[in-house]
Structure formats: structure tokens, C-alpha cells
């Protein structure tokens with residue numbers, strides 16, 4: 001039987017919620033990337049990794065990427081969770097580049113990468129992330145030729161944004177079930 005695990009890197013819970021939903025649908029376990037050392041990843045045929053996007057990094061990926069490609073025949077499926085529009089080619093290219101920046105060249109272009117949309121509650125952000133968002137807002141306010149996404153970020157600054165959509169994991173489930 002195909003043994004699968006879902007790993008996630010999540011600061012505020014959106015990626016964790018997607019990971020748990022995927023695991024529930026596939027009937028497998030979900031675990032935080034911080035637990036990776038306690039897991040025997042070689043016991044799995046398929047590893048699904050999802051991480052929240054944080055200004056040029058993917059939460060948990062630093063830890064998990066080291067194990068990717070280590071076991072012959074093991075399949076990895078990657079997904080990100082961010083605010084950026086998952087349907088845009090720009091988001092998809094950026095996310096793939098972020099994941100691949102931690103992978104050896106021979107794996108570039110080989111792994112399925114999916115983009116999901118999470119959310120953000122400014123009231124719940126820790127100091128570091130609040131400061132980063134404040135700096136981004138300063139930058140965006142001064143930026144000429146703002147994109148639609150820039151305008152949306154500026155308009156929703158300080159509020160609660162929620163794009164969580166359980167049904168958006170379907171392509172990941174289809175990929176995981178593909179033999």
C-alpha cells in the first residue's frame with residue numbers, strides 16, 4: 001500500500017489547516033516540519049510538503065528540503081500557502097523558484113508544485129511579522145505602478161483576510177492518488 005505523510009511549515013495555522021485537510025482526505029498522518037527529525041521519512045512512498053510564504057521563504061522548507069530526493073523512488077509533492085493569487089503565472093513561477101532554491105539541480109522542474117491561498121489576521125501577527133508587513137506597506141505606498149495585488153494589500157492592511165478554501169486542495173489529492 002502507498003504510504004503517505006503530509007508535512008507542513010505554518011506560523012499562524014492556514015497551511016496546517018490545509019495539510020490536515022489533505023491528510024484527512026488521504027487517510028494519512030500530518031506532521032509539523034519541526035518534528036521531521038523524529039520521523040522516519042524513509043518509511044513513506046509519498047511525502048506532501050506544504051509551507052506558508054514569508055517574504056522570499058517557505059516556512060519549514062529549510063528543514064524538509066534536506067530530505068527531498070534522499071530516498072530512491074520516493075515521491076514529493078509541494079504546495080505553498082500565501083496571500084498572492086495562486087492562479088497567476090507570476091505566483092506559480094515565484095513559488096517554484098523558492099522551493100527549487102533549496103533543491104539540487106537535478107530535481108529542478110521535476111516536482112509537482114501547487115499554490116494555495118491562505119489568510120492573515122494582522123491582530124495575531126507577532127512583532128517580527130508585524131514589522132515586516134509595516135515595512136512592506138511603506139514600500140507599497142511609495143511604489144509607482146502598483147499592481148492590483150499591491151492595491152489589495154494596501155486596502156486590507158490591519159484587517160483580517162481569509163481566502164481559505166478546502167476545495168482548492170483537489171489537484172493535490174488527484175496528484176497524490178495518481179499511481
Ligand SMILES: Cc1cc2nc3c(=O)[nH]c(=O)nc-3n(C[C@H](O)[C@H](O)[C@H](O)COP(=O)(O)O)c2cc1C
Pocket residue numbers: 009010011012013014015016051052053054055056059081082083084085117118119120125128129130132133
Ligand atoms: C511577514 C509576512 C510576509 C509574507 N510574505 C508573503 C509573500 O511573500 N507571499 C505571499 O503570497 N504571502 C505572504 N504572506 C502571507 C502568508 O503567506 C499567509 O498569511 C499564509 O496564510 C500564512 O500561512 P500560515 O498561517 O500557515 O503561516 C506573508 C505574511 C507575513 C506575515
